[in-house]
Amino acid sequence: MKEQANPHIHRTSFSVGIIGGGIAGSTIALRLAELGVNVEIFEEGTSLVNGPPICHLHAGGNLYREISDEQCTALLQQSIDSLKVFPHTVNIRPTVIAVPKHDNGDPNALLPRLSKLKQVYSQLVKEDPTNRVIGNPDQYFKLYDKEDLQALSSQPMPAQPIRFDDWMIPVAKNLELDQFKYPLVLVQEYGWSVFRLAATANLALDKLNTSQVHTQSKVTHVEQQADQSWLIEYQQYDNSQQDHITRRSQVDYLVNACGFQTGEIDDMAKQKRNRLVEFKAAYVTQWPDSQGFWPEVIFHGERGTPDGMAQLTPYPDGYFQLHGMTEEITLFKQGLAKSTPSSAQPKLANTFIRKIKSGWDKSEIDIRSSRAIKHMSRFVPNYKTASVGGKPLFGAQQIPGDDITLRAADVSFAGQRYARAEIVKASSALSAANSIVEKLQSEELLRSPSNEVVIEQCFPVTRSLSAIDVERYAIQLAHERDYPEALAKTFSFELSD
Template sequence: MIINKTNNTKTLTKVGIVGGGVAGSTIALRLAEIGVDVVLFEEGASLVNGPPICHLHAGGNLYREISDQQCLDLLKQSIDTLRVFPHTANIRPTVIAVPTRDNGEPDALLPRLELLQQTYQNLVESDENNKVLGEPNDYFKLYDQATLTKLAAKALPTTPATLDDWMIPVAKNLNLDEFKYPIVLVQEYGLSVFRIAATASLALSKLNTCQVLTGAKVNHLEQNDSTQQWDIHFQQFNAELQDWVTDCEQVDYLINACGYRTGTIDNMAQLPRERMVEFKAAYVTHWKNSQGIWPEVIFHGERGTPNGMAQLTPYPDGYFQLHGMTEDITLFSKGLVHSTATNAQPELSAPFIKKLTHAWQENEVTLRSTRAIHHMSQFVPEFSTATVGGLPLFGAQQIPGQDATLRAADISFDGMNYARTEIVKASSALSAANAVVEKLQSLGLITASVSGSLEADFPVTLSLTLSQVEHFAEQLAEQRNYPSALARQVAF
């Protein structure tokens, strides 16, 4: 399918992007919005259909093990993401609780939270448009047990109006004696993969500078030694002919945005790269008896152990997405694989490839979802009544290099006129797109005027209304066999 386009300014340079996930789609938007000719290849039927994106990571507070610098990078990237894609966020806070059984201490989180709050304050003072995570003074709040006991006695608010309101269902449902204090509430918002997909699809359909080819599988690359241009050979299914048609596009610059399959394009381009790929899944559950409007809740734990972190992500209509960082739930035995000296593409075993390309076995969906429910009910006992709510949200996440804890990464440049996106978190996609613009400018391949204002550089994207985005997002969710509630906004 080629998405229809309207008039816009063109440049002489043509950029090819292989992969229409969050990184490839964001880069396509960034370039097309400033008048650069783009052709975007996506093997699947629609854009942004990959790993279980559910979180902005505005400060990296879910991860105790990453550096302060990564947290600062994620904070800035998340702020930029919300400025450009305001309709993709679920605007509700996140609660971070440390169980008594955990070796960590809540006090260890405080220096980082104070650093992030001050940094957010500085960013808002430098540009009022950066105030997208609420008031800087409200970036986080600490709760002791006595305060939570008082909140537990209050009635559930119909609509949370204060930070304390968000804590009431948490206080009512946790055994407060089983946690270390303080418990933290932080303005770490959710992110909807379906509304990201809808935003990208709708905005690109309005831009005549971007040609989107879905159902297009790239199978060969050739680079001209004298011009440095790339020939991208691909196959695309032709519905009229009921057959695959082979075609080729010539581009001046090639961007490899293939996510967990980035190594396959590196191999075609003969540009090796060391990386890891990790298969993960999150589980859709339905808690019919849930009461109140919940924040997201993170229960810290040691990754990969039976006591791994538990993550409760709320959606409308009683749906909750669950992560349990154990090998029985979100993580998988042998689910983390490495590239080799002769192959830039880490090779997942056949059972993972089957999940990624075909379908899960129903019994495994039930088994792992049930385990996730049990894991969560250790902390929220009433959650034991939840049931399987749909298919898992799953995918394989690439991690450049050898550091499995890396979370803030965006792009690398290699060879001639070649780049590969290496985002680990969705909020890094815009950073990768900005780096591409700077690179193309430095090479003299584009002379498009960039205003320096995020809002001014994305006029088409920001012209979309929440109603438009949400409506199309619900259609995408249903097409992908997920509850439409996962596409609807959760708003503070």
């Protein structure tokens, strides 16, 4: 039985249907349900928040040297707000950015952006001290020359990292220091747990009596009625009868949050849209020989080439998630599709759809995971002793428009009472939710607040969840989805000021 939610907010008669229960759809559902809006969410899977691998908060977008400063600043603000709303989902550890000698990039070219982001973060904290969620603004980043790393390589491995230098010791001990340009950068870019995000969404929506979650439910038809409401027809899988039951629901407003399948609902709703869809995968590996507590490490490289960016993301128990931005590892040949004049839905090849719907062949898991390990061992030679740690984290990512480098995007509106969530990075989900609330208020479908909105105060039920309950449910989800529970465990160490 659901608990009474938000006693200070009255339930509205207004209803919103949200198609898709990924991070965007779930966050929008939470935002509206906490306001007292009646929400129905339709998700094809068995639980909320599946899809492309989420492992990084992107609080500044420093992984992507090709995106604009404006996108980086937007990702910083979005990440801060997201951390305030979902406090138990973050893995607190910094990120190292390294530029190999074979790469055309210059690490010094990163410094103006880092300085700007530090200034923006400092100003945000000055304006509101509760924005101080990614560490001390004065210590947003630190630079390391080769001599600094050589000195750190002789230091003993700390029992627990409490300073920037502690995080750099395992890096200094394991990198071939002659292979890199200097300086290396350590920056307050935190990790994000997709399993604890999923746990938060599932637990909070279950508590909210203004939400109704339909899992194992595939929307097959939407149609706008004469009064501008929306009729939703969906097939719900009945476990007891091993059959699909066709059901219908009617809502006042429709939110399309279908991720890579957003175009399918656009087509049903007769709304044109240009977009890209890209299939990607990250690989779960275990490195028993790892020592100490690793930061995340990004080795820059040209996307789509054999020297593509490599990303090492740490988890407890010696597990690491790997990205290699080559067509043999994270990217895929013919893995990028675009919409057409006749359909807003890009058509991925059937091989990718089969992976999404039915999973991977073990042989391909082994082959691509081994390639990821080999790619990482170019930079961390000892990583060659790592092994496959589980099935890949994978999915298809939508990108609105035709700019493959776009990272900061949230929502668009079309027609009457119709919104599309179009996030590229998970940290943009809250921005999408806020934009929808503002749109509903501007159209007088929801009353406007009497004073300025404090974002964390908009999520009292979500924020009431305990860290223990979130982690426990996240581990349960990891087991249900056949992933190592290490990926759901908390991996957090606060840095001392």
